[in-house]
Amino acid sequence: MDLKLPHSIRVSGIGGQGNVLMGIILAEALVNEGFWVVQTQSYGAQVRGGLSYCDVIFCKNRIDYPMAQDFDIIYSMHQTAVYNHAALIKTNGVLIVDSTYVNSIPKEAQRTTRRIIAKPITRMTQEKFKSSVPANMVGLGLISRATKIVSVSNLKKAMRKHVKESYYELNEKALDFGYSLIERTFNLKDEERHEFVGRGFE
Numbered sequence: 001m002d003l004k005l006p007h008s009i010r011v012s013g014i015g016g017q018g019n020v021l022m023g024i025i026l027a028e029a030l031v032n033e034g035f036w037v038v039q040t041q042s043y044g045a046q047v048r049g050g051l052s053y054c055d056v057i058f059c060k061n062r063i064d065y066p067m068a069q070d071f072d073i074i075y076s077m078h079q080t081a082v083y084n085h086a087a088l089i090k091t092n093g094v095l096i097v098d099s100t101y102v103n104s105i106p107k108e109a110q111r112t113t114r115r116i117i118a119k120p121i122t123r124m125t126q127e128k129f130k131s132s133v134p135a136n137m138v139g140l141g142l143i144s145r146a147t148k149i150v151s152v153s154n155l156k157k158a159m160r161k162h163v164k165e166s167y168y169e170l171n172e173k174a175l176d177f178g179y180s181l182i183e184r185t186f187n188l189k190d191e192e193r194h195e196f197v198g199r200g201f202e
Contacts, residue, residue: 023054141178
């Protein structure tokens with residue numbers, strides 16, 4: 001994917017959901033894809049249970065400024081995160097929410113993009129693996145299929161640098177499972193940045 005303009009991703013949730021690890025692995029996988037990448041993270045007042053998020057900016061060219069004000073992709077794992085961050089989605093951006101913990105998407109976000117994916121990712125992970133722990137890896141696999149910005153193979157390569165070896169197999173299966181959950185892909189292109197979303201626009 002030849003993206004010459006900086007594109008941005010925010011992975012958000014509450015402390016303990018593994019969203020920061022998601023961002024770290026995603027950033028490293030994007031480096032493996034040949035992008036220039038900046039990754040930052042923020043925690044709320046409470047490490048576990050408080051709002052936390054991880055931002056990733058990536059581009060085929062050097063990145064001049066390491067912060068993003070709005071986002072091409074937002075992946076939200078909790079209702080608190082959606083309320084705080086969904087309004088930051090760019091026009092025609094991709095908003096992905098874990099409907100296990102998200103039951104409402106702000107109307108402002110719905111007016112900004114039609115590219116909204118809502119799946120009960122944590123619940124499906126629990127049913128599939130008898131544990132909700134790898135839900136963040138399922139989310140990364142889902143992002144891979146939904147946006148085509150990064151391959152599952154590069155996510156697996158990056159994951160192996162950040163988790164214990166005993167979790168390699170589980171996380172690889174979780175990445176593959178997440179990839180299988182999506183039928184439709186939304187391509188990010190530099191020229192798809194519009195100021196207005198008309199009826200039926202994608």
